[in-house]
């Protein structure tokens with residue numbers, strides 16, 4: 001299996017994280033090309049490339065850009081989502097660390113297409129090192145006259161600022177991020193209006209993920225058709241995924257849209273299989289909010305459409321593998337606890353439901369569970385966001401879904417484990433619930 | 442960083458210089474937008490978000506001190522009380538748990554003689570969000586410095602440096 005590299009194509013080349021090194025490897029040539037085109041033509045290229053958002057929802061990027069109203073006299077903004085905090089996901093961070101100018105060049109291309117003169121990059125507060133690399137890159141690009149009063153000499157002002165968050169998963173949700181950028185706590189806004197119509201400071205704002213935008217330079221270097229062809233009908237290009245949990249070689253990999261989950265876990269260039277004697281029991285395919293899959297479902301391609309029949313999602317590309325010696329109750333408890341901690345507290349079903357589900361799971365895991373607890377668990381989850389299909393949530397933002405989908409999918413697919421905990425009044429895995437690599441050594 | 446809650450003249454000068462630069466990143470009628478970077482700056486200077494500091498920031502951003510508190514209490518990286526000298530944030534989420542994070546947290550509790558979630562003079566050990574180190578688990582941050590692919594040996598070495 002040969003994956004043509006796109007986003008990672010220059011990683012590790014000498015000096016790639018500096019302006020000089022980036023330029024040496026063809027950097028900012030794509031911006032020149034894009035600036036030769038009218039903004040509408042740039043948008044048309046992005047549409048043609050079939051680029052889809054890498055932040056979680058896989059929304060077609062060109063289509064999102066086209067929602068920005070043409071006749072609104074207010075300023076327009078581009079806001080880059082570098083909040084990366086969905087459990088299982090570690091990819092944007094490596095773009096910032098290895099190739100920050102690819103994001104900046106992508107930003108310049110996007111702002112040109114959108115007519116946006118200000119871009120804020122919202123990076124999660126814990127990114128001390130990635131943010132330092134990015135700050136340096138912004139300063140270099142500004143000093144070199146790429147950003148500032150004139151975009152690469154054009155009569156087009158563009159200012160790019162990094163804003164650092166301060167520890168709140170919810171601020172990855174686009175409208176919470178906008179609130180945070182406005183200097184407030186991260187309470188998501190009711191949609192519509194969507195940010196493209198009314199976003200930052202009430203102005204039209206496009207929110208895109210780091211990887212989405214860092215992909216643009218390659219698209220303009222090699223052509224939208226080339227990019228579209230790499231992928232499938234509806235998902236252009238390649239994508240970054242993070243493989244974690246139980247497998248021999250966890251890490252961040254660029255995969256093709258045809259690569260299957262099974263390839264990712266077992267192929268020599270990726271996960272290199274399971275430790276000796278262990279088999280896959282469960283895989284979370286798109287960040288911990290994505291409904292869990294069983295080993296039988298590993299044939300699915302890592303592409304946005306392919307997950308729909310399985311009622312799961314490609315999400316943020318965080319793939320978490322659990323082996324046959326992992327306790328599903330304990331794993332789910334960890335996942336649910338995260339969403340309970342990170343609920344912003346605005347909507348009652350989420351604020352009250354997440355901690356409730358966490359307590360029920362703890363109770364079952366510790367052998368104190370009763371049959372009615374399992375019913376209650378499903379009832380609470382369903383009232384936050386029934387599943388399947390995905391997308392029926394009853395809360396302002398999809399954090400409700402994010403916490404409710406794991407519960408419903410784990411309990412549905414691994415019901416006998418939950419029942420065994422309750423029947424035997426103990427965790428069948430005893431004090432080793434974490435599988436082959438669960439011991440701290 | 443001076444230990445006193447009140448600003449020294451140098452600290453105040455540094456804060457004001459930083460604030461006026463930050464305000465340049467936003468539209469003139471949107472000064473409040475600078476709240477997160479402003480509180481971060483305050484915390485860099487004072488070690489935590491002091492009441493006096495938050496009042497000062499709120500004034501400069503032409504908003505009320507309640508707005509500063511609202512933000513400082515919502516985001517876990519802001520400290521509205523003086524934290525221990527070393528804030529250690531341990532990820533115990535699923536990917537890390539599958540690579541030994543629960544055992545690592547216990548190890549830290551024993552070694553540091555503290556319990557996760559309790560603030561002390563020297564150590565403030567906490568469980569935290571996923572830190573985007575899932576493929577390089579387990580991980581933690583010490584005063585925001587990131588450490589990953591942790592083993593007992595690595596952890597013990599790091600702890601020795603915390604004097």
Ligand SMILES: Cc1cc2nc3c(=O)[nH]c(=O)nc-3n(C[C@H](O)[C@H](O)[C@H](O)COP(=O)(O)O)c2cc1C
Nearest residue numbers: 053054055081083084085172173174208209212398
């Ligand atoms: C609870 C929640 C958390 C999210 N966290 C992130 C995140 O950390 N990074 C991200 O890019 N998108 C995140 N998203 C998705 C964003 O809302 C948004 O869809 C995305 O940034 C759009 O970019 P894209 O179109 O390029 O994918 C999150 C969504 C939800 C509901």
Ligand code: FES
Nearest residue numbers: 532537571572574
């Ligand atoms: S789960 Fe620990 S860093 Fe992601």
